[in-house]
Amino acid sequence: MSNYQPTGGRLLTLPVVLLAVIAGIGLYYLGLRFVHGLGAVTQLNGAHAWGIWVVYDVVIGTALACGGYALAITVYVLNKGQYHPLMRGALTASLFGYALGGLGAFVDMGRWWAFYNIFLPWNMNFNSVMLEVGLCVSAYILVLFIEFSPVLFDKMGAQKLRNALNKVLFLFIALGVLLPTMHQSSLGSLLIAMGYKVAPLWQSLHLQPLLALLTALTMGFSIVIFEASLVNSAFRRHEETPLLSGLGKAIVGLLTVYLVIRFVEIILRDKLGLVLAFDMNSVLFLLETALFVLPLIVLLSPAKRRNGRWLLTAALSMLLAGTLYRFNAFLFTFNPGPGYSYFPSAPEVMVTIGIIALEILVYLLFVKILPILPVEEKQQSH
Amino acid sequence: MKRRDFLKATGATLLGSASSVAQARPNLEPAPEAVGMLFDSTLCVGCKACVSKCKEVNGMPPVIEGDAVQYDSARDLSGDTLNVIKLYQNGQANQKDQEVDGFCFEKRSCMHCVDPGCVSVCPVTALRRHPKTGIISYHVDACIGCRNCTMGCPYNVPQFEYDNPFGQIRKCEMCNQAGVERIDQGQMTGCAEACPTGATLFGTRNELLIEAKRRLTLKPGDIYNYPCGDVNHPDSWHEQEVAAYQPHIWGEKEAGGTNVLHLSAVPFDKLGMPPLPERSYASISEGVQHTLYSYLALPAAALVGLSYVVHRNTRDSEGDSDE
Numbered sequence: 001m002s003n004y005q006p007t008g009g010r011l012l013t014l015p016v017v018l019l020a021v022i023a024g025i026g027l028y029y030l031g032l033r034f035v036h037g038l039g040a041v042t043q044l045n046g047a048h049a050w051g052i053w054v055v056y057d058v059v060i061g062t063a064l065a066c067g068g069y070a071l072a073i074t075v076y077v078l079n080k081g082q083y084h085p086l087m088r089g090a091l092t093a094s095l096f097g098y099a100l101g102g103l104g105a106f107v108d109m110g111r112w113w114a115f116y117n118i119f120l121p122w123n124m125n126f127n128s129v130m131l132e133v134g135l136c137v138s139a140y141i142l143v144l145f146i147e148f149s150p151v152l153f154d155k156m157g158a159q160k161l162r163n164a165l166n167k168v169l170f171l172f173i174a175l176g177v178l179l180p181t182m183h184q185s186s187l188g189s190l191l192i193a194m195g196y197k198v199a200p201l202w203q204s205l206h207l208q209p210l211l212a213l214l215t216a217l218t219m220g221f222s223i224v225i226f227e228a229s230l231v232n233s234a235f236r237r238h239e240e241t242p243l244l245s246g247l248g249k250a251i252v253g254l255l256t257v258y259l260v261i262r263f264v265e266i267i268l269r270d271k272l273g274l275v276l277a278f279d280m281n282s283v284l285f286l287l288e289t290a291l292f293v294l295p296l297i298v299l300l301s302p303a304k305r306r307n308g309r310w311l312l313t314a315a316l317s318m319l320l321a322g323t324l325y326r327f328n329a330f331l332f333t334f335n336p337g338p339g340y341s342y343f344p345s346a347p348e349v350m351v352t353i354g355i356i357a358l359e360i361l362v363y364l365l366f367v368k369i370l371p372i373l374p375v376e377e378k379q380q381s382h
Numbered sequence: 383m384k385r386r387d388f389l390k391a392t393g394a395t396l397l398g399s400a401s402s403v404a405q406a407r408p409n410l411e412p413a414p415e416a417v418g419m420l421f422d423s424t425l426c427v428g429c430k431a432c433v434s435k436c437k438e439v440n441g442m443p444p445v446i447e448g449d450a451v452q453y454d455s456a457r458d459l460s461g462d463t464l465n466v467i468k469l470y471q472n473g474q475a476n477q478k479d480q481e482v483d484g485f486c487f488e489k490r491s492c493m494h495c496v497d498p499g500c501v502s503v504c505p506v507t508a509l510r511r512h513p514k515t516g517i518i519s520y521h522v523d524a525c526i527g528c529r530n531c532t533m534g535c536p537y538n539v540p541q542f543e544y545d546n547p548f549g550q551i552r553k554c555e556m557c558n559q560a561g562v563e564r565i566d567q568g569q570m571t572g573c574a575e576a577c578p579t580g581a582t583l584f585g586t587r588n589e590l591l592i593e594a595k596r597r598l599t600l601k602p603g604d605i606y607n608y609p610c611g612d613v614n615h616p617d618s619w620h621e622q623e624v625a626a627y628q629p630h631i632w633g634e635k636e637a638g639g640t641n642v643l644h645l646s647a648v649p650f651d652k653l654g655m656p657p658l659p660e661r662s663y664a665s666i667s668e669g670v671q672h673t674l675y676s677y678l679a680l681p682a683a684a685l686v687g688l689s690y691v692v693h694r695n696t697r698d699s700e701g702d703s704d705e
Contacts, residue, residue: 034547037543037547037548037549038542038544039545040545042544044529045544046459046460046532046538046541047538047586048531049529049530049532049533050529050533075693075695076692076696077691077692079695105528107530109524109527110526110527110529110549110551111525111526111550112527114523114524114525114527117525118505118506121631123524124505124507125504125505125507125509126508126667126671126675127664127672128502128504128505128530128671129503129670129671130473130503130504130505130528130530131505131506132675135532144593162435169696170693171689173692173696174691174692175685175690177688178681178684178685182674182681185674186671189671190533192663192666192670193499193530193533193534194504194533194534194659194663195499195536195663196536196656196658197656205666206669208670209670209674228514271661279469298693326595327523328419334442336538337538337654338654339457339458345537374439
């Protein structure tokens with residue numbers, strides 16, 4: 001028997017219609033990109049080859065979709081079964097986040113019709129971080145779909161398929177922990193080869209993969225808290241705060257490790273002066289750091305950790321911190337030399353907003369139709 | 383041990399061990415018969431004959447800005463421009479080769495790195511370093527258009543054709559791409575051939591390095607007979623007063639060195655050259671990547687361990703093991 005059920009309710013609500021309109025506008029500009037080329041829609045240029053499509057949709061989007069990853073570690077590796085009720089919601093959000101991240105990468109590809117080249121063994125360059133990212137993200141989208149498929153089997157009543165899958169599911173769960181560890185760290189490693197173009201405060205060279213992984217994990221835990229709180233208020237369900245506050249504790253540990261490594265690197269490489277220079281980079285760094293420190297302070301207090309509002313505030317701050325860290329490193333402080341600047345065009349922004357709208361839209365529809373959210377009242381798993 | 387000392391020690395160990403990872407691979411060495419060019423900014427008069435010749439050889443249209451139709455007015459590299467001459471000017475801008483109140487010209491084209499970032503980052507091996515000549519070539523059939531090459535190039539050289547829905551990357555291939563093959567046929571690059579003053583000189587990296595070092599020993603104000611065309615058998619010579627060179631051959635060591643070398647009287651950072659350490663970023667990136675993914679040993683071991691743990695943890699709660 002399943003512990004999850006569809007929430008039901010009308011499908012064609014006002015939010016759904018609004019989201020569909022926004023997604024429609026984004027899709028229109030996306031169409032222009034395919035007819036007239038990347039230059040017609042984006043502000044990409046000779047030195048700024050990656051704009052918000054890569055940085056937001058792929059780098060940040062997949063980090064925000066790490067809820068399934070973070071929760072899989074908690075439930076299946078650390079064996080904390082009490083978090084199981086949150087699993088399907090997190091998994092669904094991860095599936096959409098990653099699928100749309102993959103879509104974002106695809107539409108940004110200048111030669112999208114040749115994308116399959118990355119899967120041909122004789123083309124593969126094993127020195128390339130991008131190869132690892134490409135293969136690993138593709139594989140993980142597949143794994144997420146397999147992990148999600150019990151939801152569909154439940155809906156279809158395909159008990160036999162479900163039982164068959166259950167026998168090997170542990171393998172896919174293990175892959176679902178391994179693959180994000182690999183590509184989330186690699187997304188940070190992409191910065192190494194960009195060298196001096198990445199501002200010194202964000203160019204940690206060998207430590208890039210570690211910092212990217214730690215922040216992706218904290219973002220994963222935070223997005224679970226964020227989504228669960230949001231879903232609870234949107235569908236007027238009772239709160240899962242006690243469960244969520246436990247996740248808050250995990251964030252404290254990860255954040256502490258992250259901040260120590262981040263600052264030790266800055267101190268040892270003599271970059272402390274840049275922190276206090278109070279130019280644009282320094283202000284962005286201080287803002288980013290404040291967003292990382294705030295959740296740490298909030299979550300260190302057991303009372304605040306058990307308060308739904310504080311918990312949500314901490315999670316939001318953490319999500320913004322991880323997002324800003326990535327924006328800062330890849331875009332805001334990225335400096336490829338004199339003569340070039342980048343600011344996204346309105347159509348370019350609309351495509352990204354459209355993709356986000358599409359993601360939320362499909363999530364709303366899915367939880368209404370499919371058994372994704374835990375059954376109300378009693379949510380004790382055996 | 384004080385807490386602060388402890389943190390410092392831990393940090394140093396962490397940084398140290400992380401850095402030792404990158405020592406796994408040193409910078410690449412120059413190709414055995416590396417060909418290149420020597421661009422001497424003090425000889426360049428800004429005529430842009432090289433820009434024009436480059437377009438002719440590579441079949442690219444001129445870039446026209448406003449009504450200036452008699453000139454190619456490309457300001458920077460693009461999908462239509464593989465080689466461009468840029469103007470440096472300061473203050474009065476009336477003294478050639480002077481940093482203050484002076485002007486000079488600088489060539490922008492692929493530097494053909496010894497340890498190329500573009501080749502290192504390309505996921506599909508669409509960019510390759512020729513094992514003998516060291517020429518960095520582009521192979522459109524493999525390219526997926528991710529543009530990581532542009533991001534990984536210290537000089538922002540590989541250019542995507544953004545105005546073409548079915549575009550590709552464009553970069554200087556030393557006039558040796560399929561269908562052109564000037565180097566294979568014993569010719570020199572188009573830009574070196576067109577240059578009237580010898581500012582762009584063709585040759586092997588070794589010969590050019592010797593010539594560049596010789597120029598740095600000359601006394602400013604003396605007359606030197608500069609070779610034009612191919613350093614090995616010049617088409618002609620060009621006598622000129624020696625300028626006050628910066629004591630620095632760009633490309634001898636920067637990020638592992640380049641096959642295209644630059645000399646100048648104005649400091650290179652003023653000419654827009656990037657701040658590069660001697661160690662190539664490609665070698666650091668590959669060091670990290672190969673430590674983590676060598677023979678996929680670490681991921682494979684992790685998968686076995688994770689499978690075991692997950693299997694044990696899901697077995698306990700039969701009937702609930704739905705994800």
